[in-house]
Amino acid sequence: xxxxxxxxxxxxxxxxxxxxxxxxxxxxxxxxxxxxxxxxxxxxxxxxxxxxxxxxxxxxxxxxxxxxxxxxxxxxxxxxxxxxxxxxxxxxxxxxxxxxxxxxxxxxxxxxxxxxxxxxxxxxxxxxxxxxxxxxxxxxxxxxxxxxxxxxxxxxxxxxxxxxxxxxxxxxxxxxxxxxxxxxxxxxxxxxxxxxxxxxxxxxxxxxxxxxxxxxxxxxxxxxxxxxxxxxxxxxxxxxxxxxxxxxxxxxxxxxxxxxxxxxxxxxxxxxxxxxxxxxxxxxxxxxxxxxxxxxxxxxxxxxxxxxxxxxxxxxxxxxxxxxxxxxxxxxxxxxxxxxxxxxxxxxxxxxxxxxxxxxxxxxxxxxxxxxxxxxxxxxxxxxxxxxxxxxxxxxxxxxxxxxxxxxxxxxxxxxxxxxxxxxxxxxxxxxxxxxxxxxxxxxxxxxxxxxxxxxxxxxxxxxxxxxxxxxxxxxxxxxxxxxxxxxxxxxxxxxxxxxxxxxxxxxxxxxxxxxxxxxxxxxxxxxxxxxxxxxxxxxxxxxxxxxxxxxxxxxxxxxxxxxxxxxxxxxxxxxxxxxxxxxxxxxxxxxxxxxxxxxxxxxxxxxxxxxxxxxxxxxxxxxxxxxxxxxxxxxxxxxxxxxxxxxxxxxxxxxx
Numbered sequence: 001x002x003x004x005x006x007x008x009x010x011x012x013x014x015x016x017x018x019x020x021x022x023x024x025x026x027x028x029x030x031x032x033x034x035x036x037x038x039x040x041x042x043x044x045x046x047x048x049x050x051x052x053x054x055x056x057x058x059x060x061x062x063x064x065x066x067x068x069x070x071x072x073x074x075x076x077x078x079x080x081x082x083x084x085x086x087x088x089x090x091x092x093x094x095x096x097x098x099x100x101x102x103x104x105x106x107x108x109x110x111x112x113x114x115x116x117x118x119x120x121x122x123x124x125x126x127x128x129x130x131x132x133x134x135x136x137x138x139x140x141x142x143x144x145x146x147x148x149x150x151x152x153x154x155x156x157x158x159x160x161x162x163x164x165x166x167x168x169x170x171x172x173x174x175x176x177x178x179x180x181x182x183x184x185x186x187x188x189x190x191x192x193x194x195x196x197x198x199x200x201x202x203x204x205x206x207x208x209x210x211x212x213x214x215x216x217x218x219x220x221x222x223x224x225x226x227x228x229x230x231x232x233x234x235x236x237x238x239x240x241x242x243x244x245x246x247x248x249x250x251x252x253x254x255x256x257x258x259x260x261x262x263x264x265x266x267x268x269x270x271x272x273x274x275x276x277x278x279x280x281x282x283x284x285x286x287x288x289x290x291x292x293x294x295x296x297x298x299x300x301x302x303x304x305x306x307x308x309x310x311x312x313x314x315x316x317x318x319x320x321x322x323x324x325x326x327x328x329x330x331x332x333x334x335x336x337x338x339x340x341x342x343x344x345x346x347x348x349x350x351x352x353x354x355x356x357x358x359x360x361x362x363x364x365x366x367x368x369x370x371x372x373x374x375x376x377x378x379x380x381x382x383x384x385x386x387x388x389x390x391x392x393x394x395x396x397x398x399x400x401x402x403x404x405x406x407x408x409x410x411x412x413x414x415x416x417x418x419x420x421x422x423x424x425x426x427x428x429x430x431x432x433x434x435x436x437x438x439x440x441x442x443x444x445x446x447x448x449x450x451x452x453x454x455x456x457x458x459x460x461x462x463x464x465x466x467x468x469x470x471x472x473x474x475x476x477x478x479x480x481x482x483x484x485x486x487x488x489x490x491x492x493x494x495x496x497x498x499x500x501x502x503x504x505x506x507x508x509x510x511x512x513x514x515x516x517x518x519x520x521x522x523x524x525x526x527x528x529x530x531x532x533x534x535x536x537x538x539x540x541x542x543x544x545x546x547x548x549x550x551x552x553x554x555x556x557x558x559x560x561x562x563x564x565x566x567x568x569x570x571x572x573x574x575x576x577x578x579x580x581x582x583x584x585x586x587x588x589x590x591x592x593x594x595x596x597x598x599x600x601x602x603x604x605x606x607x608x609x610x611x612x613x614x615x616x617x618x619x620x621x622x623x624x625x626x627x628x629x630x631x632x633x634x635x636x637x638x639x640x641x642x643x644x645x646x647x648x649x650x651x652x653x654x655x656x657x
Contacts, residue, residue: 015397015438015439015440015441015518016438017397017401017438018436018437018438019413019414019436019437019438020436020437021432021433021434021435021436022411025386025413025432025433026433026434028433029431029432029433029434030294030295030298030299030433031295031298031431031433031434032434033434034434036431036434036447037444037447039447040447040448041447041450044448044450044473045064047448048064048065048076048287048448048476049064051287051288051290051291051448051476052080052283052287054287054290054291054294055082055087055286055287055290055327056082056086056087056091057080057081057082058081058082058083058256059079059080059081059256060079060080061077061078061079061259061283062078062079062080063075063078063079064076064077065474066078067474069501071486071490072493072494073481074478074480075260076259076260076283076284076287076474076476077283077284077287077476078259078260079258080258080259080283081256081257081258082256082257082259082282082286083160083161083254083255083256083257083282084157084160084257084282084286084323084327085128085157085158085161086161087286087290087327088160088322088323088326088327089117089120089121089124089157089326090121090254092117093117093118093121097329098116098117098118098121099116099117099118100116100331101114101116101117101331102115102116102117102119102120102326102331102332103115103120103150103153103331103332103333103334104305104331104332104333104334104354105149105150105333105334105335106333106334106335106336106337106350106353107149107197107336107337108197108198108199108200108336108337108341109197113150115150117329120150120153120157122250123150123151123154123245123250124154124157124161125158125161125248125249125250125251125252126245126246126248126249126250126252127151127154127155127158127245127248128158128159128161128252129248129249129252130158130222130244130245130248131158131159131162131164131189132162132252133244134189134219134220134222134239134244135188135220136159136162136164136188136189137162137163137164138162138163138164138255139163139164139165140164140165140188141164141165141166141167141185141186141187142155142159142164142165142187142188142189142190142191143166143167143168143169143178143181143185143187143190144159144166144167144168144169144191144192145168145169145171145173145178145190145191145192145205145208145209145212146191146192146193146196146205146224147193147196147203147205147226147336148171148311148312148334148336149193149196149224149226149336151193151224151241152168152312153322153326153334155191156168156264156312156318156322156323159264160263160264161252161255162252163255163257165185165262165263165264165265166263166264166265167181167182167185167187167264167265167266167267167277168264168266168312168313168318169181169182169267170311170313170314171196171203171205171311171313172311172313172612174208175208175209175211175212177275178208178209179211179212179213179214179215179216180274180275181267181275181277182212182213182216182217182218183216183217184267184275184277184483184484185265185277185483186217187216187217187218188217188218188219188220189218189219189220189221189222190209190213190218190220190221190222191221191222191224191241192205192206192209192221192222192224193206193223193224193225193226193227193241194206194223194224194225194226194227194228194229194231195226195227195228195229195231196226196227196336197226197227197336197337198338199337199338199340199341200341200342202229206221206231206232207231207232210232210234213237219237220237220239221234221237221238221239222239222240222241222244223238223239223240223241224241224242225240225242257282257283258282258283259281259282259283260281260282260283260284260480261281261282262279262280262281262282262480263280263281263282263285263286264279264280264318265277265279265280265483266278266280266315266318266421268421276482276485276488276492277482277483277484277485278421278422278479278482278483279480279481279482279483280479280480281480283476284476284477284478285323285424285425285477286323286327287476287477288424288425288475288476288477289319289320289323289324289327289425289477290323290324290327290328291425292324292426292429292446293319293320293324293325293327293328293330294324294328295431296389296415296417296426296429296430296431296432296446297358297360297387297389297415297432298358298387298432298433299325299328299330299358301328301329301330301331303357304330304331304357304358304386305331305332305333305355305356305358305384306325306330306331306332306333306356306357306358306360307332307333307335307350307351307354307356307358307359307360308320308321308325308332308360308361308391309335309339309359309360309361309362309365310360310361310362310391310392315420315421316391316392319424319477320360320391321334333350333354333356335350339368340372344372344376345376345377345379345380347361347365347369348376348377348379348380348382349380351380351382351384351385352380352381352382352384355384356384356385357384357385357386358385358387358388358389359385359388359389359407360388360389360390360391361389361391362390362391362392362393362616363390363392363393363394363395363396363399364392364393364551364611364615364616364617365615366390366395366399366402366403366407367396367399367551368550368551369402369406369407370399370402370550370551371550371551371571371572371573371574371575373573374402374406377406377407378406382407382408382409385407385409385412386411387412387413387414387432388404388407388408388413388414388415389415389416389417390403390414390415390416390417391417391419392615392616393521393537393616393617394418394442394518394519394520394521394537394541395416395439395440396440396537396541396544396545397440397541397545398439398541398544398545399544400414400416400439400440404439413430413432413437414430414437415429415430415431415432415437416429416430416437416440416441416442416443417429417442418442418507418517418519420505421479422478422479422493422505423475423477423478423479424477424479425446425475425476425477426446427445427446427449427451427471427475428442428443428444428445428446428449428451428469428517429443429446430442430443430444431447438512440518440541441512441516441517441518442517442518442519443516443517444515444516444517445517448475449471449475450472450473450475451469451470451471451472451517452470452472452502453465453466453467453468453469453470453509453510453511453517454467454468454470454497454500454502455467455468456468458470458497458499458502461511463511463512463513463515464511464512464513465510465511466508466509466510466511466520466535467508467509467510468496468504468507468508468523469505469507469508469509469517469519470497470500470502470503470504470505471502471503471505472500472501472502472503478503479493493505506522506523506524507519507520507522507523508520508522508525508526508535508537510535519537520535520536520538521536521537525537525555525619527539527554527555527556527564527566528563529556529562529563529564529565529566529597529598532597532598534566534594534597534598536553536555536556536619538594538598539552539554539566539568539590539594539598539600540552540554540568542589542590542593542594542598543568543570543586543589543590545589545593546585547573548572548582548585548586549571549572549573549586550571550572550573550574551571551609552568552569552570552571553568553569553609553617553619553622554566554567554568554569554600554619555567555569555619555622555623555626556623556626557601557602557623557626557627558627559601565600565601565602565655566598566599566600566601566602567600567601567602567604567622567626567650568586568600568602568603569604569606569609569622569646569650570586570603570604570605570606571605571606571607571608571609572605575607577605578603578605582605583605583656584656586600586603587599587600587603587656599656600656601655601656602626602650602655602656603656604646604649604650605649606645606646606649607645608639608642609622609642609646610622610637610639610642610643610646611637618637621637621643625643625646625647625650626650631643
């Protein structure tokens with residue numbers, strides 16, 4: 001064990017419970033032989049070649065990987081040609097599976113549609129031909145700004161079909177955010193809709209889009225009629241989806257794409273700097289997401305009903321709602337609404353209705369369900385579930401246990417996955433037929449993925465220590481560059497450990513004595529308290545370990561004595577208001593779980609936390625509150641009013657003396 005001063009981040013919170021897969025699950029698992037790790041380590045090229053063979057290629061590749069170490073440019077499956085849309089649709093229809101459901105869709109008001117692979121193929125072809133009729137050609141960029149409707153995955157696939165590069169912008173972003181992304185990508189066409197639904201209210205997507213496209217390169221705007229309220233119309237620019245698309249042929253030959261030609265650009269949220277246009281290419285990306293989706297979720301394409309609750313506007317939706325599941329011929333659920341509308345049991349009614357067997361959601365959502373209480377899932381038959389997953393941030397152990405018991409009935413393996421927009425695919429994860437899970441740990445790198453935990457000098461930290469997670473070798477779905485800014489790509493991801501040549505995702509990590517990886521969140525979420533480098537994730541996990549606590553967010557506040565002091569924002573189960581005695585009890589609990597040096601100085605009880613519409617806690621805003629600074633950008637918040645309420649409560653809550 002390293003001494004604390006030798007570690008980049010201290011490993012504090014120990015979790016020793018283990019949950020191996022049941023014998024019955026192991027027997028039926030797609031992968032149940034641990035030797036898959038050895039084979040992929042000994043010959044990674046052969047492993048990834050075997051995964052690429054799961055796709056259909058128009059022309060074979062010459063080499064699995066060519067790596068330019070100096071410019072950090074990867075060429076995966078170089079020389080090969082394929083088409084992502086063809087791999088997601090045509091090949092399944094040609095193999096006789098056109099009648100299989102691709103998506104069960106449920107709109108927020110309760111309207112439903114079930115779309116087969118053949119139907120999705122025809123809609124994709126018509127939309128692709130519609131784009132071509134508007135002048136879109138291979139290499140052109142198409143912006144997409146929509147809600148979670150079936151036409152959204154069709155839009156991505158239509159772009160991929162003709163070799164256009166899609167740039168999806170989450171439907172909760174502001175006009176300014178959409179404008180910036182359109183301008184940077186020099187997009188030619190925008191696909192949007194009249195309005196979207198959110199908690200029973202129409203969201204004016206076209207109105208926002210109209211403001212965003214002013215002064216941009218957008219020539220045409222395709223508008224889907226979803227809600228039906230009147231919209232302003234520009235005859236020179238605007239085209240109704242229902243007039244353009246049905247008039248087109250439902251046959252559109254797929255464009256053969258070089259493996260390294262771009263598939264899409266996806267922009268980071270850009271709350272503190274200019275958004276980064278992350279570029280993913282076609283061949284390696286599709287291999288990576290198809291492989292991980294098949295084996296991490298143990299997909300049985302003929303029988304499983306798979307539901308990833310993310311929005312397609314984020315990378316999770318790109319990789320694990322559209323490209324991975326469709327490449328694997330999955331039947332998925334697509335949901336337009338939110339977990340609490342019209343009631344807090346909406347998710348569980350959907351699981352019961354469609355007999356969902358694989359559920360992939362965010363720890364933030366799970367902690368919210370904990371806060372609401374188990375009575376909502378208990379109203380429904382969840383016995384169809386056989387595997388659970390988490391994504392988006394580290395999950396604290398008690399949320400993991402709650403998820404296992406109250407949603408999985410104690411019988412479902414949980415795959416806690418770590419990856420990023422930049423990585424394109426899951427990198428660290430359990431394999432449900434092999435790995436003994438530990439609550440809160442993403443466990444081990446996926447076969448063929450090479451990771452390490454290092455200190456500030458780039459030296460590997462022995463088991464039992466904490467530091468920075470790095471990826472030491474290229475992987476197929478990795479970003480290739482930042483759009484029009486390769487130097488920023490090199491500086492952002494490759495400069496921190498340039499000597500070693502490691503990719504640095506800017507996440508802290510500890511590795512326990514068994515070699516399990518425990519992701520600790522962004523390194524800018526590390527506090528320095530009296531010389532101790534403490535991850536906010538570990539303190540938050542200690543809070544949520546207390547039976548009264550549903551959710552907690554922890555940030556630092558400058559302190560003249562300790563350098564930084566710990567400030568916690570706590571939501572109690574049932575949403576009650578905590579007392580001074582409650583605060584003192586929680587301080588003692590954290591000190592017991594971690595150590596007296598981690599005892600929080602500030603505790604603010606709040607009914608909710610500031611979250612983006614994708615469910616991530618905006619700790620940056622909480623730091624602004626504690627330092628009494630002007631609040632930064634709040635346009636991505638699900639409820640901007642929460643921050644004002646928290647600020648009032650925080651400033652009235654006295655610190656511990």
